[in-house]
């Protein structure tokens with residue numbers, strides 16, 4: 001297993017570091033999950049099983065101004081998101097931003113990074129499910145080109161909440177890369193993606 005190492009130091013670092021989610025992040029992410037999702041939060045075991053899927057999953061943690069802080073200091077985590085990769089498609093498994101940091105573009109930064117990852121992996125489309133009453137998430141996804149393609153009643157368990165199925169097609173095109181660039185250009189917070 002890869003061991004924690006210090007984040008790069010420097011006063012001019014980005015606001016956000018988007019780092020691959022590692023085993024030492026999971027306990028804190030699972031704790032944050034309780035405040036991020038009022039209903040149906042994931043357990044630590046579920047995050048573990050997702051990370052265990054290896055190359056079929058890409059999970060990111062968003063760390064707020066972590067310059068010089070060791071990566072295992074998980075107090076800097078303000079968000080996280082995960083992607084599943086299948087044949088020619090990708091799927092957003094989850095995304096969450098801590099309540100105090102919402103509305104600043106952290107969610108957009110995470111989504112853009114995952115969608116670029118999906119493009120690099122050869123995905124041609126990307127899907128997700130979202131609660132029908134989740135207007136903030138739906139606004140974010142629409143901005144990134146996702147459209148409703150269906151409704152799944154009782155999708156969320158154990159709550160029984162309904163979900164819209166959303167998808168964006170042709171993410172492998174130059175046009176879509178440009179859309180991601182355009183959305184990114186509107187964001188005030190800066191970020192760096194750790195390879």
Ligand SMILES: CC(C)(COP(=O)(O)OP(=O)(O)OC[C@H]1O[C@@H](n2cnc3c(N)ncnc32)[C@H](O)[C@@H]1OP(=O)(O)O)[C@@H](O)C(=O)NCCC(=O)NCCS
Nearest residue numbers: 095096097102103104105106107108130135136137139140
């Ligand atoms: C969805 C979520 C990840 C977005 O994270 P974020 O960092 O706030 O996202 P951003 O700041 O990049 O963008 C939020 C968007 O929601 C909009 N928004 C925020 N609050 C809103 C509200 N109450 N109603 C409608 N739109 C809202 C913002 O204006 C922005 O829209 P825009 O991109 O068109 O400007 C965050 O709200 C969250 O963690 N929610 C709880 C977990 C969740 O629902 N996850 C999604 C599961 S499908």
